[in-house]
Amino acid sequence: MRSLQQFLYDSNARCALLVDRSGQLVATVGEQPRFDATAFATLTAADFSANDQLARLIGETEFNSLFHQGEQESMYLVDIARRVILVILFDNRTTLGLVRLKVKTTVEELARLFTAMFQRARDTMHEPNILAGAEDEIDRLFQ
Amino acid sequence: MSMINYAAREISCKIVYYGPGLGGKTTNLEHVYGRVQPNTRGKLISLATETERTLFFDFLPVDLGTIRGFKTRFHLYTVPGQVYYNASRKLILKSVDGIVFVADSQVERMEANQEAMQNLYENMLEYGYDLSAMPFVIQYNKRDLPNAAPLRELQAALNPGFEVFDSQKQRIAPDPYHAGENLIEQIPTGEWVERAPYFEAVAVTGDGVFDTLKAVSKLVLKTLA
Numbered sequence: 001m002r003s004l005q006q007f008l009y010d011s012n013a014r015c016a017l018l019v020d021r022s023g024q025l026v027a028t029v030g031e032q033p034r035f036d037a038t039a040f041a042t043l044t045a046a047d048f049s050a051n052d053q054l055a056r057l058i059g060e061t062e063f064n065s066l067f068h069q070g071e072q073e074s075m076y077l078v079d080i081a082r083r084v085i086l087v088i089l090f091d092n093r094t095t096l097g098l099v100r101l102k103v104k105t106t107v108e109e110l111a112r113l114f115t116a117m118f119q120r121a122r123d124t125m126h127e128p129n130i131l132a133g134a135e136d137e138i139d140r141l142f143q
Numbered sequence: 144m145s146m147i148n149y150a151a152r153e154i155s156c157k158i159v160y161y162g163p164g165l166g167g168k169t170t171n172l173e174h175v176y177g178r179v180q181p182n183t184r185g186k187l188i189s190l191a192t193e194t195e196r197t198l199f200f201d202f203l204p205v206d207l208g209t210i211r212g213f214k215t216r217f218h219l220y221t222v223p224g225q226v227y228y229n230a231s232r233k234l235i236l237k238s239v240d241g242i243v244f245v246a247d248s249q250v251e252r253m254e255a256n257q258e259a260m261q262n263l264y265e266n267m268l269e270y271g272y273d274l275s276a277m278p279f280v281i282q283y284n285k286r287d288l289p290n291a292a293p294l295r296e297l298q299a300a301l302n303p304g305f306e307v308f309d310s311q312k313q314r315i316a317p318d319p320y321h322a323g324e325n326l327i328e329q330i331p332t333g334e335w336v337e338r339a340p341y342f343e344a345v346a347v348t349g350d351g352v353f354d355t356l357k358a359v360s361k362l363v364l365k366t367l368a
Contacts, residue, residue: 022238
């Protein structure tokens with residue numbers, strides 16, 4: 001998180017969102033988005049997946065990053081360790097070049113972090129199950 | 144894959160409505176959207192063509208209540224039904240937790256139903272998911288139409304059952320939604336089979352829509368319990 005905050009400060013971007021490849025929002029740093037972040041996360045994952053398929057059609061394995069340019073607001077999306085997407089929202093106060101330059105070290109750092117985290121999760125598959133024994137409660141919820 | 148956010152005390156699960164084109168998948172979501180309290184649902188996102196055919200997917204997040212202090216949040220997706228949209232249909236299945244197959248009961252759509260079911264098996268297999276081990280519910284939609292096929296025919300064609308090899312599971316399991324019927328039973332040829340729970344529905348009026356959603360959500364949560 002500190003790395004992302006530093007990146008936002010260095011690049012003058014407005015906010016950064018981390019979205020899981022299945023479309024779940026993991027974290028938001030910087031200005032709180034004023035749009036529906038759940039819908040945004042879903043569409044981001046779909047956007048990335050669709051572009052992955054497009055890449056394969058033209059003989060690439062993936063598009064590692066995507067850029068969507070608007071009149072005022074733009075976004076830059078970059079893959080982290082094939083599991084998470086980092087979305088950076090920025091406006092005319094900065095440029096794509098600066099965002100791309102500054103995000104590079106952050107991406108490397110996050111990739112290391114997530115790779116280690118997923119490895120840890122694989123090693124400790126037997127986490128305490130929060131719903132263990134909650135069958136009755138689940139039955140009651142759907143009565 | 145369901146995601147548990149300990150900080151937000153939230154469990155998020157993904158449910159996909161699958162089935163042939165014009166079968167009523169989007170209508171299911173629209174009904175849910177229209178009926179649940181606005182504070183328990185998000186926006187209904189539709190990526191559709193100008194003629195309102197789903198192009199990529201529809202998406203609706205709904206909260207179905209709290210268990211053990213965790214909010215249960217379900218992300219409902221539909222896939223495009225038309226055969227030629229398979230690439231986008233397959234993408235939506237990624238990390239799915241539960242599936243609702245919305246079949247069109249009309250006699251003349253029987254072949255389309257079977258094709259869609261076959262396509263579901265194939266796409267799941269390509270991801271390495273086992274449909275027989277996943278929360279899976281079938282909805283027979285459009286039961287109000289005069290040309291609706293008899294339930295028995297639909298069940299025979301679309302829900303004949305997966306063979307149960309595990310001897311521990313080879314015992315009769317009654318269907319909680321249909322008195323006198325079983326989900327797991329031994330068929331006359333000797334094999335044990337397990338069928339998916341099924342529901343009759345008229346999605347345009349909302350009949351059976353919540354029964355289906357509740358059943359699949361319950362199955363998904365039970366896989367976590």
